[in-house]
Amino acid sequence: MQIDEFLDPKVLIVSGKGGVGKTTVAAALALVAARHGRKVCMAEVDRKGTLPKLFGGGEVNYQPRELSPGVWGLNLNPEDALAEYLRVQYHMSRISRVFRSTHFVDYITTAAPGLKDILVLGKIWYLEQDRDHGGGAHGFDTIIVDAPAAGHMARFLQAPQGLADAVRVGPIRRQSEWLNEMLTDPKRSRVHLVALAEEMPVTETLETSTALDKDLGIPQGPLFANGIYTGLLTDEEAGDFETIASDDNIDELCAEAKVANINLDAEDLEALLGYARFLKARRDIQSRHLRKLRRGSSQPVIELPFLFSAGLALPDIETLADVVEEQVEKL
Amino acid sequence: MSRVNPISEIVARKEIVVCAGAGGVGKTTTAAALALQAALDGKKTAVLTIDPAKRLASSLGLKELTNEPSKVNKRKFTSAGLEMKGELWAAMLDTKTTFDEVVTRYAPSPAQAQRIIENRFYKNISSTLSGTQEYMAMEKLYELHADGAYDLIVIDTPPTRNALDFLDAPRRLTDFFESRVLRWFLMPYMKTGGGIFKVANVAATTFLRVVKRIVGSDVLQDTAEFFSNLEGMYDGFKERAREVAHLLQSDATSFVIVTSPAEDSVTEAMFFAARLNEAGLPFGALVVNRVHPKIGDGVDVRPSKLTKLEKQGGRAQFLAKLIDNEEAFMRVVRLEEKNLDALARKVPRHRWVRIPYLEQEAIDFGGLSLIADQLFEARDKIS
Numbered sequence: 076m077q078i079d080e081f082l083d084p085k086v087l088i089v090s091g092k093g094g095v096g097k098t099t100v101a102a103a104l105a106l107v108a109a110r111h112g113r114k115v116c117m118a119e120v121d122r123k124g125t126l127p128k129l130f131g132g133g134e135v136n137y138q139p140r141e142l143s144p145g146v147w148g149l150n151l152n153p154e155d156a157l158a159e160y161l162r163v164q165y166h167m168s169r170i171s172r173v174f175r176s177t178h179f180v181d182y183i184t185t186a187a188p189g190l191k192d193i194l195v196l197g198k199i200w201y202l203e204q205d206r207d208h209g210g211g212a213h214g215f216d217t218i219i220v221d222a223p224a225a226g227h228m229a230r231f232l233q234a235p236q237g238l239a240d241a242v243r244v245g246p247i248r249r250q251s252e253w254l255n256e257m258l259t260d261p262k263r264s265r266v267h268l269v270a271l272a273e274e275m276p277v278t279e280t281l282e283t284s285t286a287l288d289k290d291l292g293i294p295q296g297p298l299f300a301n302g303i304y305t306g307l308l309t310d311e312e313a314g315d316f317e318t319i320a321s322d323d324n325i326d327e328l329c330a331e332a333k334v335a336n337i338n339l340d341a342e343d344l345e346a347l348l349g350y351a352r353f354l355k356a357r358r359d360i361q362s363r364h365l366r367k368l369r370r371g372s373s374q375p376v377i378e379l380p381f382l383f384s385a386g387l388a389l390p391d392i393e394t395l396a397d398v399v400e401e402q403v404e405k406l
Numbered sequence: 407m408s409r410v411n412p413i414s415e416i417v418a419r420k421e422i423v424v425c426a427g428a429g430g431v432g433k434t435t436t437a438a439a440l441a442l443q444a445a446l447d448g449k450k451t452a453v454l455t456i457d458p459a460k461r462l463a464s465s466l467g468l469k470e471l472t473n474e475p476s477k478v479n480k481r482k483f484t485s486a487g488l489e490m491k492g493e494l495w496a497a498m499l500d501t502k503t504t505f506d507e508v509v510t511r512y513a514p515s516p517a518q519a520q521r522i523i524e525n526r527f528y529k530n531i532s533s534t535l536s537g538t539q540e541y542m543a544m545e546k547l548y549e550l551h552a553d554g555a556y557d558l559i560v561i562d563t564p565p566t567r568n569a570l571d572f573l574d575a576p577r578r579l580t581d582f583f584e585s586r587v588l589r590w591f592l593m594p595y596m597k598t599g600g601g602i603f604k605v606a607n608v609a610a611t612t613f614l615r616v617v618k619r620i621v622g623s624d625v626l627q628d629t630a631e632f633f634s635n636l637e638g639m640y641d642g643f644k645e646r647a648r649e650v651a652h653l654l655q656s657d658a659t660s661f662v663i664v665t666s667p668a669e670d671s672v673t674e675a676m677f678f679a680a681r682l683n684e685a686g687l688p689f690g691a692l693v694v695n696r697v698h699p700k701i702g703d704g705v706d707v708r709p710s711k712l713t714k715l716e717k718q719g720g721r722a723q724f725l726a727k728l729i730d731n732e733e734a735f736m737r738v739v740r741l742e743e744k745n746l747d748a749l750a751r752k753v754p755r756h757r758w759v760r761i762p763y764l765e766q767e768a769i770d771f772g773g774l775s776l777i778a779d780q781l782f783e784a785r786d787k788i789s
Contacts, residue, residue, distance in 0.1 A: 094430015094671075125670055165616050181535065181582060186527055186629045187621040188534040224429070247620060271430075307730045316728065319721060331722040335715035337707050337729075346702025347728040350735045353699060357763065383734040384741070387669060 076406040081296070082108050082217060084265045085203050086257065088232075090222040090283070091269030092276045096301040098125045099387065100269045100379065101221040103395035107403075109145035110396065113216035116202060117142070118151045120195055120222055126150075129392060139213060143389065147215070154180045156194035159201075164246070192234035196254045203257060203264075222266075229286050232258055232266070232293050261294035269299045270368060272361035281371040288373055297375045297406065300365055304358050305380045313355035320348050377402045412691035412757045413662070413781050417444045417558065420660040420690070422551060422653070425562045427664035428674040432695040432761075435777060436664050437562040438462055438496075443778035445494035446483070449557040452495040452550060456543055456564045463496070465770050471498035475550070486771050495556070497546075502532040504542040507549075512642035518635055526625070527632040535582070539564050540575035548650045551658070576647035583633075584640055660690030663753070667697050667742035676752045692753050693781065694760045697742060704736045705729055 089101040101117060108115045116139055119126045127135045130142035137155040139147040157180055161167040184191040199220060205212045223231050235254035238247065257263050266287055270280040280298065287293045308316075320328060325341050332339040339347075369376050379398055382391050416423060417440070425437040434457045441453035452475045455462060463471045467482040475495035483490040506523050513519035522528050532538055543563060550559050618626055653659060661682055665675035675692065682689045707715075707729050716726040750758075761780045764773075 092430065094428065094666075161616065167612070167616065182585075182629065183617065183621065185530050185535045186625045188530045190621065191534075245619065276430075306734060307727050312724065312727065316724070319724060320728075324721075328721060328725055331718060331725060332715060334718060335711050335722070337705075337711050337715060339705060343702060343705050347705070347725075347732050349699070349701035350732045351728055353701070353735070353763075354731060383737050 076403055078107065078111055078400060078403055081403045081406075082111060082113065084261065084263055084294075085216065086199060086218045086220065086264035087296075088220040088222050088264065088266045089269060090224070090228045090266060091299075091301075092279050093224050095269050095271045095276050096379075097224075097269045098129065098221050099392065099395065100267070100299050100301060101219050102126070102129050102392045103379075103399050104267070105146045105217075105219050106143075106392055106396035107399050108217040108219070109143070110400075113145070114214060115146045115217045115219060116213065116215040117146060117148045117219045117221065118199065118202070119148070120151050120220060125387065126221065129387060130389060147213070151195055151198055151220075153184060153191045153194045156198045157183070160194060160197060187238075189230075189234035189237045192231045193238055193251060193254065195231075196235060196258070197250065200254055200257055228266075228283050229291060232287075232291055236291075258293055264294070266293055266295040267297065267299060268295065269301055271302050272300050272364040272368070274364065277364045277368050277371075280368065284372045284374065295374055297377045297403075298368065298372055299377050299379055300368060301379045302381045303361055303365070303378045304354055305378065306354050306358075306383075308351060308354060310355065310358060310362075313351045313358075316348060316351045320344060375406055377406075411759065411782055413440065413693075413759055416660045416662070416690040417447070417449070417782075421556075421558060421658040422547065423558065423560045423660050423662055423690070424547075424654070425560065425662045425664050425693075426678060427563075428671040431664050431666045431671050433457070433562045433664045434462060435774070436662070436693050436695065436761075436781070437560050438466075439774050439777040439781055440662070441496075441558070441560040442494060442774055443782050444558050444560070445492040446488055446490055446775075446778075448491035450493045450495075450555070451558045451560065452497065452556045454497050454499060454543070454546060454550065454559065454561040456499050456539065456562055463498075465774060466494070466496050467771070468496060471496055473497060473500035473503045473546070482771065486775065488775060492557070497550075499539070499543050499546055501539050501542045502529075504546050505532045505538070508542075508545055508643075508646070509639075512639045512646075514638060522632065522635045525632045525635070526628045535579075537575040537578045537582075541579050544576065544650045544654070545646070548646075548653055551653065576650060580640065580643055580647055583636060583643065655686050655688070657688070660688055662691045662693060663689070664693045664695060665749070666695050667745050669745050672745045672749050676749055679753050689753075690757070692749075692758045694746065694749075694758060697760050697762045698735060698738045699762045700739045701735075702732075705732060707733070 087104055089097055089104065091097040091100075098119070105115045105117050117126060119135065126148050127133050127142070130146070130148065133140070133142075135142070135148040135150045137150060137152065137159075139149040142148045180191070199218060202213070202215055202218050205214060222228065235251040235258065238251040239255060268280050268284055270276040284295065284298065287295050325344055328344060329339050329341075365376065365378070377399065379395055382394065384391060423437075423440060425433050425440070427433050434455055437455065438453055441451045445451040454475075455471065463469065466478050468476055468478065475497040478494040478496060480490055483494075509522050509528075510516070510519045513522065532542075540563070543561065547559060547561050550556065614626075663675050663678055663682075665671045679689060679692075712726055712729060715722050715729070717723075759781055761777060764776060764780075
């Protein structure tokens with residue numbers, strides 16, 4: 076698949092269970108899009124996350140800020156979204172400010188639970204439509220949404236439909252229909268689920284993926300399997316080493332090392348072998364879960380490497396972006 | 407030098423263990439393994455999980471976990487080759503049911519309890535209001551403890567991104583119920599509010615009209631009814647919240663912070679440790695899960711030499727790959743050590759237990775007991 080085709084929908088929604096590296100994957104997609112000339116907006120939904128840290132610090136607020144060339148970030152919370160909605164729709168900026176500092180949004184969203192999600196999705200829609208509402212239009216080409224955890228995903232994406240069912244007429248009804256149109260149109264938006272190659276994340280991802288296909292009719296793209304041990308040894312090599320590094324051969328191997336001026340003793344070799352075994356054991360576990368993920372989903376799976384340098388900084392994201400580009404082209 | 411394992415110490419002395427930490431660090435598994443071992447050693451133990459992990463139920467040989475603890479069949483242990491000296495019970499928090507029980511307890515009459523429970527706003531609270539799950543987890547814990555049926559109760563906490571959510575939940579929820587802004591705003595809908603309504607300013611009326619348009623007037627009606635019905639019950643809620651806080655601060659309780667060596671979960675763990683301290687909650691132990699093993703001291707080969715070795719071909723080339731692989735893992739090990747060193751400045755290492763990445767998964771009964779072995783025996787080797 077061409078990268079341009081991959082980036083065709085303007086809105087890419089990235090979701091996954093907590094701790095799977097959802098934000099990292101979202102950031103890698105943002106870099107890929109930026110490399111291909113797009114002006115990108117990364118929206119973190121309703122939480123103070125790791126986004127600013129990935130891009131070297133500072134704060135990310137409701138007003139988009141450029142984090143890295145071509146990549147902008149914003150923190151998308153329902154409080155600000157409600158204030159903006161009231162300001163834009165009803166010209167009520169003063170009163171909306173008053174209510175922002177209290178439990179007000181809590182009350183409203185408890186009374187009408189879908190509303191929080193609607194507010195968030197509404198802002199995404201604003202960005203997608205590139206509406207000018209006071210701050211000037213931003214002209215984003217790609218909007219990457221670092222969405223709520225997969226468990227809440229169905230509720231989040233179903234909210235517009237729910238509201239459209241509940242409200243028969245009027246502006247709210249119309250607006251929720253607009254959101255639903257955006258979410259169900261594969262040319263406009265797409266969901267990417269992120270998993271680790273482990274029991275629970277794979278099970279949950281498959282459940283969400285099936286729900287998106289069957290119940291919600293929401294288009295999704297390739298799944299991302301994060302943290303895969305794609306070390307320097309193939310499975311075969313890691314296995315072969317057991318024979319090659321058997322007790323009988325230790326002296327010979329040390330001699331080979333000596334030729335390159337490397338001093339290795341039996342203990343060093345044991346450590347080398349230890350890590351080869353560890354890699355193999357972990358990869359066996361991961362392969363099993365990757366097979367399950369591939370079998371169970373309608374989507375192809377893009378494997379992202381475990382980062383041996385993982386301090387989670389821009390160079391790491393660049394590495395992941397390289398892999399994404401490479402893998403997408405192979406699809 | 408032998409040192410008491412902090413987990414063994416807690417299990418021997420405490421009645422409640424609360425496992426807390428960021429999402430995805432193995433909290434539920436840690437709680438289950440801890441409870442399993444305590445039960446094996448002779449305690450009547452209940453584990454209360456928040457995470458709806460079906461796998462946990464099946465690995466314990468239970469069809470499903472419910473709000474009331476079910477006993478794990480003794481045969482299950484025997485067939486896994488484990489000798490069970492105590493009892494293991496398991497439950498999964500049902501937020502709505504627990505909340506219903508709370509309402510029934512504090513309502514002045516069964517009829518009023520019923521009115522609240524059937525209210526739509528109330529139904530939404532248990533599923534959507536942040537903090538409710540945390541609050542009910544503590545409520546359920548209190549109830550199980552007061553019941554006195556168990557020697558030890560182990561609970562995992564919701565996967566909140568922010569530790570504050572969990573500690574502040576009771577206060578936030580009572581604040582939520584008592585807010586003045588809400589009353590002011592709902593006044594026209596409150597039965598008693600007619601006279602005072604004039605006080606509400608024009609802005610409020612305009613605002614209300616907009617909100618009504620957004621959520622619908624029946625929704626506002628429901629909300630107002632809910633709060634009218636709740637009148638007079640606040641003291642009960644607050645009293646109970648105080649009792650729960652006392653229990654959590656008491657000698658009976660111990661908090662176990664669960665983390666991984668990754669930077670973000672370490673940050674969260676440090677923050678959580680500080681919060682426990684501020685809130686006067688008893689910290690017991692820190693469990694570091696998913697640690698990459700340190701094997702050897704690192705061979706440290708200069709790149710030029712490695713290239714040379716590679717060019718020798720055959721076995722030597724293979725050896726070069728192994729060195730590369732080892733160096734990659736050593737980088738991770740060093741990075742994790744760096745993160746953990748920062749953590750050690752906040753939480754002393756003698757309260758740590760490290761659980762390395764096992765070469766087998768902890769998803770079945772045997773796997774749980776492997777983790778338990780590590781929990782109760784592993785000690786921090788560096789300190």
